[in-house]
Amino acid sequence: MSILVDRSTKVIVQGITGKEGSYHAGACRDYGTHVVGGVTPGKGGTTHEGFPVWNSVHDAVEAEDPDVSLIFVPPAFAADAVLESIAAEIPLIVCITEGIPVLDMVRVRRLLDAKNDEGSVIRLIGPNCPGIITPDGAKIGIMPGYIHKRGKVGVVSRSGTLTYEAVWQLTQLGLGESTCVGIGGDPVRGLNFIDVLALFENDPETEAVVMIGEIGGEDEEKAAAFAKCHMKKPVIGFIAGQTAPPGRRMGHAGAIVSGGQGTAKDKMKTLEGMGVTVVENPSMIGQTVLDVLKRS
């Protein structure tokens, strides 16, 4: 088992003829992901690097009924691309694009929630994220596949390369990962820590969860409260940005301490209070998971 994606997952790539989309569609296919084709308006009916191309997500759904749409559309058009997949009721949308205006995401998230309130089950991962991977199953995103190893630790993170760092440690120690989900660094996004923690709690293969957060917002705190009330599995947390100055955006649009809220120190304290094992030194994430699993 794993969460959300596995070997049978069928994937289309929106923006497949662009530089990024083209490269990563190929890299995902090389990893073993079942990429069935892609969408670029105006290029429907052609073939790109061996992938069939459709004009719209609607056409792709008619042809292949995919489970996932992976989006590499530039920021100015990305909100529309996500809405197109929502309209076509693709169950899982993974948006890699970085730099989408926040008001666009406010609207996307509102329309996604409305659709789900009507009874649909559509999940959005991202935007501004590395994607999702189930090792030896499906890589749907831009992460380097080979650093992963199938195993028992679920990983959920707001960051990209910091996630690779944690995954690398888990792999080196032989623990491996069940599924890794990058929920993205933007303030308004799709799946949140809580949603992914709930999925990991119900996944029999996952024995512990690593949660990698950063400064800004209160999502980590809410997730810790959720873990305290609803999870039996141990959660190991790291918060990046202990040395970040207030009021400055640290790369990610969502990584900012505003009005004294969202500091790493406060987050770490709250997480500890809720029973999350907090790692201060990011070099020790893997070792801490190992220790926690030995104890339990």
Next chain:
Amino acid sequence: MNIHEYQAKELFGQYQIPVPKGVMVESIAEAENAVKTNPLFQGSNGQVFAVKAQIHAGGRGKAGGVKITKEVHKIPEIVGSLLGKILVTHQTGPEGRQVGKVWIEEGSRIEKEFYLGMVVDRNSRRVTLIASTEGGMEIEEVAQKHPERIFHLSVDPCEGYSAHIGRRLFYFLGLPAETQSAFVKMVGDLVRFFHEKDASMVEINPLVLTAEKTLIALDAKVGFDDNAIYRQPITKVLRDLAEENPLEIEASKYNLNYVKLDGNIACMVNGAGLAMATMDVIALAGGSPANFLDVGGGASKDTVEQAFRLILSDPHVKGIFVNIFGGIVRCERIAGGIIAAAQDVKISVPLVVRLQGTNAAEGREMLRTSGLDIEVAEELFEGAEKVVLAVKKGGK
């Protein structure tokens, strides 16, 4: 991206949001000329004027950046006392900000001060209006001491603004009945401004109820969403480079994500999260980070070279820690880029490179045998300890 008060007031004016009349000057001569020719100052018997230093930071009043006068002829002199002055407020950091622009505006007869703001609230995932009866105070302070005096109301992005939203804020604030229609319209104009201009933050503090029972935005603060700048051409005109750190301006030319900090150990990392974590590890190892720097996924020779030049133009830097997790781009290629860049840029301080990920061993071997003075590390904390130690030893 932030703008000045005078710019925010000009924009508000375009949206019919009431603001005091005023004029922006950048020299004493301009102030003298304005006082002589601008109708604002003519026949103003006993009229009060506010002379306000323009910097991108709050707390100007307490720092001596706002002066009040009734004597029009003294305005140029006051302007002269503010221009060039370094204002240190709780938002500027200890180095402060130098005043290059001054805004002179007509005074208002204040009966009561309120607070009105708008932000994108990440919890409700909506644009949220914030109103408070405690105008003129820091809203964060009010939130701590008197949370009941703050009212939040979010705007449904599908429904947009409707008068009932404004009325709820109006009743919460307890404004007099004769200001109701003006207030409800003003909130609507503000919401329209926020959406049309891709603002990320708007603050009117204080919003003033005058003795004449009118409303006026006595201060104005606006921030724009950096992600939306491509579709807001006006932000190009409004950007004031004098308010930004020169190194950060230089970094933005090369698409490097750089934030200057106070320490002496520079870091260069691929990815924002790992960059923050690297700063944290430097601190844990007993050092102090000089910057946040995300060079992006590729870390090509050109990028690394620009990053080295940038880092080294900060005179406080006494050591460099390069931390790259090679994923899609393999470590040998990254090592090649670092070696080539280090050869081109004369690096005068200790350099520690930590490479991990795809083909890391090969990459590290290339660094070790390059003949350059590069200390190599495998683990994150090991790298941080090495650079901290090298800096303590006093470098080369």
